[in-house]
Amino acid sequence: MIHCKNITKSFGDLQVLKGIDLEISKGEIISIVGPSGAGKTTLLQIMGTLDKPDAGEIVYENTRINHLKDKELAAFRNQNIGFVFQFHQLLPEFTAIENIMIPALIGNIKFSEAKKQASELLDFLGLSDRANHKPNELSGGEKQRVAVARALVNRPSVIFADEPSGSLDTKNKEELHRLFFDLRERFNQTFVIVTHDENLAKLTDKIIHMQDGKIV
16 A cells, blocks of 8 residues: 655755665554654654655555655645644644544535534544533543544545654553554554554554664
């Protein structure tokens, strides 16, 4: 589904990625682990089209994303990729359901359909009663589940998660980890997760170990 071929990336004189080759299959949950500075987040951002490699190629099924112009790339990202970050990144002025709807509305889905899809996800995640609450009225675990719903609303091919449980307590971590596997069972969802959490990594289908900009 996703093929990364000889991905390199430098920031000034510092080479962060040194020829990464990686294949990810549909419905796979993989974790990327390694020490700080190994290049994990840089690789995630490049695979997620938030940054561009200096060299190499990324292919999503039959789409070579390196060849897309900026506008085409933004549309591709909106339709095919979801993101979950460590600190949820919800917009504080919007309610839970409004935050979830935003990617769908950006993708030109009708308001009524976007609201329906967001409501269905809130129901699936057990958050229907929190739909009209703003982020400051939600617990940490609830905020992160809303962030997951936002990532899912356009039914993306893959969700990239960067330390998704890093800010959660043990109970909420376990619930979020179970949720990823429930979503894979329900939607055949693909997840690529950067994590320092060994318990989460052990649960995934494949663990990718990175060190000094390489897969080891």
